[in-house]
Amino acid sequence: MSWTRATRRVACLLIGISAFGCASQSTAVRDPLPFRVAIIPVETSLDRTLEATDSIEDKLEMQLEVDRVALSNALAEELEAGCFARTVVLGYPEDVDAETFASWPLHERAAWWESAARDAKADLILESSLVYSPYVEVHDNSLFWPNFVLFGLGGPFSFFLADQSYQVEARLRSRLIDLSPIYDGRASLQDGRSQLLLVQPELADVPLSLVDRAGGVGPYALGIVVPASFLSLDNEVVLAEVHAEVIRGLGTALAEQLASGADNVVTATRLFPFHCVPSDVVVSRAHDGVRVRGEVILRRGEGVESMDQFQVRAGEQMVSGEFGEGLADTELSAASESYYRYPFDATVPASPDATDIRITFWDSSRERNARSYTLAVK
Numbered sequence: 001m002s003w004t005r006a007t008r009r010v011a012c013l014l015i016g017i018s019a020f021g022c023a024s025q026s027t028a029v030r031d032p033l034p035f036r037v038a039i040i041p042v043e044t045s046l047d048r049t050l051e052a053t054d055s056i057e058d059k060l061e062m063q064l065e066v067d068r069v070a071l072s073n074a075l076a077e078e079l080e081a082g083c084f085a086r087t088v089v090l091g092y093p094e095d096v097d098a099e100t101f102a103s104w105p106l107h108e109r110a111a112w113w114e115s116a117a118r119d120a121k122a123d124l125i126l127e128s129s130l131v132y133s134p135y136v137e138v139h140d141n142s143l144f145w146p147n148f149v150l151f152g153l154g155g156p157f158s159f160f161l162a163d164q165s166y167q168v169e170a171r172l173r174s175r176l177i178d179l180s181p182i183y184d185g186r187a188s189l190q191d192g193r194s195q196l197l198l199v200q201p202e203l204a205d206v207p208l209s210l211v212d213r214a215g216g217v218g219p220y221a222l223g224i225v226v227p228a229s230f231l232s233l234d235n236e237v238v239l240a241e242v243h244a245e246v247i248r249g250l251g252t253a254l255a256e257q258l259a260s261g262a263d264n265v266v267t268a269t270r271l272f273p274f275h276c277v278p279s280d281v282v283v284s285r286a287h288d289g290v291r292v293r294g295e296v297i298l299r300r301g302e303g304v305e306s307m308d309q310f311q312v313r314a315g316e317q318m319v320s321g322e323f324g325e326g327l328a329d330t331e332l333s334a335a336s337e338s339y340y341r342y343p344f345d346a347t348v349p350a351s352p353d354a355t356d357i358r359i360t361f362w363d364s365s366r367e368r369n370a371r372s373y374t375l376a377v378k
Helices: 003-025 068-082 098-102 106-119 146-153 155-160 217-222 236-260 262-267
Strands: 033-039 043-046 084-089 124-132 135-140 164-178 195-199 202-208 274-276 282-286 289-300 307-314 317-322 338-348 356-363 370-376
Touching (some): 033 068, 033 106, 033 262, 068 124, 068 236, 084 370, 098 106, 164 236, 195 236, 195 262, 236 262, 274 356, 274 370, 289 307, 307 338
Parallel strands (some): 033 124
Antiparallel strands (some): 033 370, 124 164, 135 164, 164 195, 164 202, 282 289, 289 338, 356 370
16 A cells, blocks of 8 residues: 555545534534623532442542633633623622622622623623532543544544543533613512523533643653553643633533523513514614614513614714604414514714624503613624
């Protein structure tokens, strides 16, 4: 066999493995939901539960400690990258650390987050808690034997296949809450009446390749004569990599679960008789600012017969307007429900570097239900 033919076979094998990995990890690309989400720093706690037949010595190959600040920031990055228009991590009161804040009465903590979210001009708020085991187990995964094939073709080829898995137990519980009823005084963080979604993503496995596990040239040199699958390392480099992957994996899982509930988040029919469809809204830059136009869909009845007012804000600049007559939506309407569409069109003076706008809508009910949306300006 010539070197050229061998090279082709290796390339085909690597491409096949790569394609398999990409196919298993790919997710659908979605448009971001039009909301600014305030993220409360994640509360973390340890679950030290062990099976009766296991001892700590059997399970403890590494001990994990999840950094709550890193996790909160990672959640914000993941959610802004593929789920929401904007995210912001809320801070603790000045000169108050996380441990001291945790000792505050529950209603005082809730009042602080509500105030901080209002200052951040957030539309939604995300409250999360993480329970995880500090114990990490190492085991071979389904790529253990395929990596032997790559090792036979040449040691370095086997460095890149994630053939070792680091078993973890991490469970995130997150509540996504609409802030408009809280701002209006009709709900609070404590009563949960404006909750939109409750999701509970979990992470159980972190697969790593030798490239991920190696902390220096030693493992690579050894990997020339010993299959990478046998090099199960448990040093600080690996622990840091496992920590980073746990944080990233939880962020990705959370974004996917929240995105899967996008319809509930956008319509929120339990809380509001109206909603704005993101795909119907067009945001564009104009010579005199930023123009936004679209439609609001109203479900008439129960004291709500029309839309009243809208407000568009970009930074400190703001314009407002009143809705005209609604147009009946015959496709959505049924014998028991009547839906109407209310167009809006406004241009708000904004600087050329404006990154987003915030729209607030009010209906004409006695309560004047209000809801806000944040859209990115491209």
